[in-house]
Amino acid sequence: xxxxxxxxxxxxxxxxxxxxxxxxxxxxxxxxxxxxxxxxxxxxxxxxxxxxxxxxxxxxxxxxxxxxxxxxxxxxxxxxxxxxxxxxxxxxxxxxxxxxxxxxxxxxxxxxxxxxxxxxxxxxxxxxxxxxxxxxxxxxxxxxxxxxxxxxxxxxxxxxxxxxxxxxxxxxxxxxxxxxxxxxxxxxxxxxxxxxxxxxxxxxxxxxxxxxxxxxxxxxxxxxxxxxxxxxxxxxxxxxxxxxxxxxxxxxxxxxxxxxxxxxxxxxxxxxxxxxxxxxxxxxxxxxxxxxxxxxxxxxxxxxxxxxxxxxxxxxxxxxxxxxxxxxxxxxxxxxxxxxxxxxxxxxxxxxxxxxxxxxxxxxxxxxxxxxxxxxxxxxxxxxxxxxxxxxxxxxxxxxxxxxxxxxxxxxxxxxxxxxxxxxxxxxxxxxxxxxxxx
Amino acid sequence: xxxxxxxxxxxxxxxxxxxxxxxxxxxxxxxxxxxxxxxxxxxxxxxxxxxxxxxxxxxxxxxxxxxxxxxxxxxxxxxxxxxxxxxxxxxxxxxxxxxxxxxxxxxxxxxxxxxxxxxxxxxxxxxxxxxxxxxxxxxxxxxxxxxxxxxxxxxxxxxxxxxxxxxxxxxxxxxxxxxxxxxxxxxxxxxxxxxxxxxxxxxxxxxxxxxxxxxxxxxxxxxxxxxxxxxxxxxxxxxxxxxxxxxxxxxxxxxxxxxxxxxxxxxxxxxxxxxxxxxxxxxxxxxxxxxxxxxxxxxxxxxxxxxxxxx
Numbered sequence: 001x002x003x004x005x006x007x008x009x010x011x012x013x014x015x016x017x018x019x020x021x022x023x024x025x026x027x028x029x030x031x032x033x034x035x036x037x038x039x040x041x042x043x044x045x046x047x048x049x050x051x052x053x054x055x056x057x058x059x060x061x062x063x064x065x066x067x068x069x070x071x072x073x074x075x076x077x078x079x080x081x082x083x084x085x086x087x088x089x090x091x092x093x094x095x096x097x098x099x100x101x102x103x104x105x106x107x108x109x110x111x112x113x114x115x116x117x118x119x120x121x122x123x124x125x126x127x128x129x130x131x132x133x134x135x136x137x138x139x140x141x142x143x144x145x146x147x148x149x150x151x152x153x154x155x156x157x158x159x160x161x162x163x164x165x166x167x168x169x170x171x172x173x174x175x176x177x178x179x180x181x182x183x184x185x186x187x188x189x190x191x192x193x194x195x196x197x198x199x200x201x202x203x204x205x206x207x208x209x210x211x212x213x214x215x216x217x218x219x220x221x222x223x224x225x226x227x228x229x230x231x232x233x234x235x236x237x238x239x240x241x242x243x244x245x246x247x248x249x250x251x252x253x254x255x256x257x258x259x260x261x262x263x264x265x266x267x268x269x270x271x272x273x274x275x276x277x278x279x280x281x282x283x284x285x286x287x288x289x290x291x292x293x294x295x296x297x298x299x300x301x302x303x304x305x306x307x308x309x310x311x312x313x314x315x316x317x318x319x320x321x322x323x324x325x326x327x328x329x330x331x332x333x334x335x336x337x338x339x340x341x342x343x344x345x346x347x348x349x350x351x352x353x354x355x356x357x358x359x360x361x362x363x364x365x366x367x368x369x370x371x372x373x374x375x376x377x378x379x380x381x382x383x384x385x386x387x388x389x390x391x392x393x394x395x396x397x398x399x400x401x402x403x404x405x406x407x408x409x410x411x412x413x414x415x416x417x418x419x420x421x422x423x424x425x426x427x428x429x430x431x432x433x434x435x436x437x438x439x
Numbered sequence: 440x441x442x443x444x445x446x447x448x449x450x451x452x453x454x455x456x457x458x459x460x461x462x463x464x465x466x467x468x469x470x471x472x473x474x475x476x477x478x479x480x481x482x483x484x485x486x487x488x489x490x491x492x493x494x495x496x497x498x499x500x501x502x503x504x505x506x507x508x509x510x511x512x513x514x515x516x517x518x519x520x521x522x523x524x525x526x527x528x529x530x531x532x533x534x535x536x537x538x539x540x541x542x543x544x545x546x547x548x549x550x551x552x553x554x555x556x557x558x559x560x561x562x563x564x565x566x567x568x569x570x571x572x573x574x575x576x577x578x579x580x581x582x583x584x585x586x587x588x589x590x591x592x593x594x595x596x597x598x599x600x601x602x603x604x605x606x607x608x609x610x611x612x613x614x615x616x617x618x619x620x621x622x623x624x625x626x627x628x629x630x631x632x633x634x635x636x637x638x639x640x641x642x643x644x645x646x647x648x649x650x651x652x653x654x655x656x657x658x659x660x661x662x663x664x665x666x667x668x669x670x671x672x673x674x675x676x677x678x679x680x681x682x683x684x685x686x687x688x689x690x691x692x693x694x695x696x697x698x699x700x701x702x703x704x705x706x707x708x709x710x711x712x713x714x715x716x717x718x719x720x721x722x723x724x725x726x727x728x729x730x731x732x733x734x735x736x737x738x739x740x741x742x743x744x745x746x747x748x749x750x
Contacts, residue, residue, distance in 0.1 A: 174524075177523075178496070178523040178524040179523075180523075181523025181524075181544070181545040181546055182453050182456065182523050182545060183455075184545065184546040185456060185459075185523065185545035185546040185547060186453070186455045186456050186458075186459040187546075188546045188547075188549075189459040189460070189463060189546075189547070189549060190459050192549045193459065193462055193463055247462060250458060251459070251462070254455040254458060254459065257455065258455060298496065298524075301452075301496055301497070301498055302496045302497060302498055302499075302500075302501055305498070341498065341499055
């Protein structure tokens with residue numbers, strides 16, 4: 001493992017030259033086939049410590065001078081050694097070595113580098129070419145690891161998007177369950193009251209029918225008739241028909257109203273989920289707002305009054321279930337930003353090729369440092385377990401993939417306003433459909 | 440004795456709920472309705488109520504907030520929450536600051552609602568009767584030592600024990616510590632206790648049947664529940680069937696615990712000033728047969744306690 005990660009794998013053992021050798025001797029050596037692969041040769045002192053490298057380049061310079069060889073050829077090579085040559089301990093990690101070497105290497109490249117042991121004694125040479133190759137291999141390996149990490153990240157992101165969706169769905173279901181309980185409460189009670197109310201009326205009807213039969217029958221005796229009449233009187237007292245309609249009518253009206261409410265909730269749930277339609281044409285954004293408001297009604301009821309000013313909108317192409325998710329998210333955030341009962345203003349309008357939706361609250365607003373991060377995944381100001389920190393990140397992504405924009409302004413103490421703009425005509429892209437699959 | 444009918448106020452932002460409830464109960468009680476919770480306190484000033492039944496989620500004010508205000512200004516008005524939303528936080532608030540008598544859920548079962556209001560009005564009538572009975576005020580129990588009240592702790596959690604010991608010393612309360620249910624039953628039979636502090640489990644044993652039994656056998660014992668359990672259904676049952684006084688989270692926070700103890704002490708002392716024993720708690724009987732039989736069993740074991748209280 002260590003050879004993989006240190007310079008040791010690049011070490012080439014080359015017998016070092018002694019400082020007393022002449023320039024000519026060194027030139028001779030460099031011409032030998034064994035040293036073909038090297039740009040330079042190492043020179044060491046008596047203690048085997050490197051003095052530096054002597055390069056072909058340097059010798060060329062010497063020999064190219066007029067009478068260069070004659071003048072300098074017999075001199076000790078020591079004078080031709082570059083004392084600034086690169087010396088790297090062999091146990092240096094590959095990366096660190098690469099950065100030391102690249103920081104110091106000069107153009108043109110004329111030398112190799114010297115590898116020494118921990119004591120600084122000469123061990124061998126390394127070439128830049130080998131270093132480059134090793135680094136490239138390293139990079140490829142790292143790339144693979146990164147690719148794998150990226151795949152895993154994407155996978156877990158899809159997971160998180162899914163769990164955020166489930167969290168908002170759960171919240172929605174809880175809200176709607178309560179919405180159902182109220183009409184269920186009075187409808188159930190009304191039906192029970194109606195039963196109690198109608199039973200004596202049935203008794204009265206029976207008594208009257210009997211009286212009618214007695215009257216129609218010429219054979220009826222006086223006593224029988226009187227008894228039937230008495231029964232009717234008693235039943236009338238029991239049923240109190242004069243009060244009956246005063247009770248009956250509102251009970252029936254309220255019950256019907258409650259059943260309509262339940263039906264409306266069922267429709268809203270279906271509209272909200274829109275499982276039957278993914279990417280769809282001809283969606284009116286105002287309808288999305290209406291169904292998100294029904295779903296969020298219960299969350300909002302005790303927190304804020306909702307005011308809507310919705311202009312006529314042209315139909316747009318979008319994935320309504322995703323737009324609804326964004327709207328519900330913004331509405332829930334607005335409700336949670338209320339320290340005391342406040343107001344939420346929802347407006348929609350259209351101008352040059354775009355529909356706009358603005359959602360403004362007079363809640364507590366956000367400080368600058370929060371504003372900077374609200375679209376960041378996992379950023380949340382809510383308590384642990386209350387928010388995934390993905391709501392706005394996903395909203396951002398949804399609007400972006402619809403070719404739209406989501407922006408906001410916020411002021412602490414005054415409130416926050418979100419503005420969503422969506423193009424009426426989608427650019428011919430299947431991006432939102434794509435998201436539908438992954439989310 | 441006045442034969443004034445029992446006055447009930449229903450508060451809900453849905454008018455249809457108010458209409459159906461009014462229609463149902465107008466024959467037995469004097470029924471009032473209000474759809475705006477913010478007008479309730481003004482209404483109560485003009486027309487005192489015996490029972491207030493409120494929804495939880497309403498614009499402007501929540502039911503638990505409203506009932507907390509009612510509790511403060513009219514402590515003798517019985518308070519009931521009627522909600523479609525089982526929300527732990529709201530239930531805890533309604534109990535701890537609203538001191539509610541029952542927590543009912545929508546849609547309600549008509550017969551249960553009838554029974555609950557019958558119990559509540561029963562309590563109102565008994566309260567009225569005990570107030571109109573002129574009896575000499577007995578001076579605070581003379582056979583008592585300097586302690587202001589007796590508290591039974593039924594929990595082996597060291598932190599709860601330590602804080603309870605401290606608070607008892609500071610508040611001049613005599614502390615009895617039961618390490619098991621048997622010991623608790625023995626102490627309940629032997630000692631004259633005013634408060635019970637307990638978790639809902641003791642070494643894996645369920646304490647709830649005992650709590651339910653005590654609500655019936657010893658209605659003047661104020662129980663403070665300190666528990667790590669955060670379950671709305673459990674809490675609703677403890678409110679309705681064990682008439683617990685407070686529900687506090689474990690690990691216990693000292694400030695919270697101190698406030699619960701002082702309120703309980705004030706309650707205990709107020710009762711002592713009353714000429715006759717006041718009807719203080721009336722728990723709904725358990726619906727599940729098995730639970731009822733456990734309560735009956737415990738009831739037998741608490742025989743001496745009952746003898747003493749009814750003597």
